[in-house]
Amino acid sequence: MNAAKVSLFVFFALWPFTANLAFKYGLMQVFLVLSALLLAGRAILLLVISGVHARKETLAMSLPGILLILSALLIQDNWAFYYPVLVSITLLATFLLSLKTKPIIQRFAEISIKNQEVSPEIVSYTRKVTILWCFFFALNGAVALYTVWLGDLDVWTLYNGCLSYVAVGALFCGEYFYRKVILHV
Template sequence: MRRLCVLLAALVLALYPLLVWWGVTHQQLLPALLVLSLGFTMRLILASGSTPVPGQGLRAVAGLGLLLCLLVWWHQQTQWLLWYPVLVNGLGFALFFISLWQPMTVVERIARWQEPALPAAAVGYTRRVTQVWCLFFLLNGAVAGWTIWLGDMRYWSLYNGVISYLAMALLMAGEYLVRRRVRARIDDMERSCH
């Protein structure tokens, strides 16, 4: 049941730009706010049992989303909803950037869940991947902000609901391919040392 709730919350929040677009363009803001609030509430509750790294971020993002829904409901100004992608990217940037000055970056912590005895060469790689994600969050958030400035829901929805997701998927796929090559090189180095 928990897995189903996690998937449902993820689906609702992935559809955030579409729900906002639909609510604004069809004057159906209240139903959109209710669905989004339910998704954010489920994410907040489900993230409380998560491991620290993603759990903190998921709770913060869900809290921001709920706050924006409350502001829209209270002030009856849809503009607040448009800031969610900017805030999420800002939060992602902050979490990844701050981790660069900690003993373990966010990416290294995630990598250590799969492989606790991470080789030293892989640690350096995780630091570079963290830097790449920082740049992604910074650029993605800036473009999301620019779409607000343009003032056209079509551009906002297209970028935040399609292009941004495609860019993230491409980055993840590219990183996966690079990681496989780096891993093969590390394995070759370890074999030659033995």
């Protein structure tokens, strides 16, 4: 991973904390414009580098990015707090739509086993794990939405900037443990 990718990852991983500070110090408009420009720049670079293969990912980033742009242009700072909700909805839709063709988790499995055929058992398992992630993103989006409606900036920041990442990590590690220790895959 190059420095630009790492920087973008860190920026968006810390986004709820920086949004909190920007809101509290009256810098939300500047922060929203910067966030929107970074998302747009990443999408353009992704399209230039990966071409057609990046269309789905670029579209997936579009909804949250459009929200940030509209929030900045219309001077609606509060709209930005829906960003984590839209990210969860986008991930939910991406994982859910992948069930029609080849589940995302199956794609990850194929990458990890390189040139080996994926057994029907693994296909079935990856489909179930993709469905599990769909439920997770639905729940995560609902909780993120609740934190917006609650109206407490510190609770919003705690959940969307920390607890949701802990939940993602717990699900990821739990599934990995189950797969390696229980299933021996």
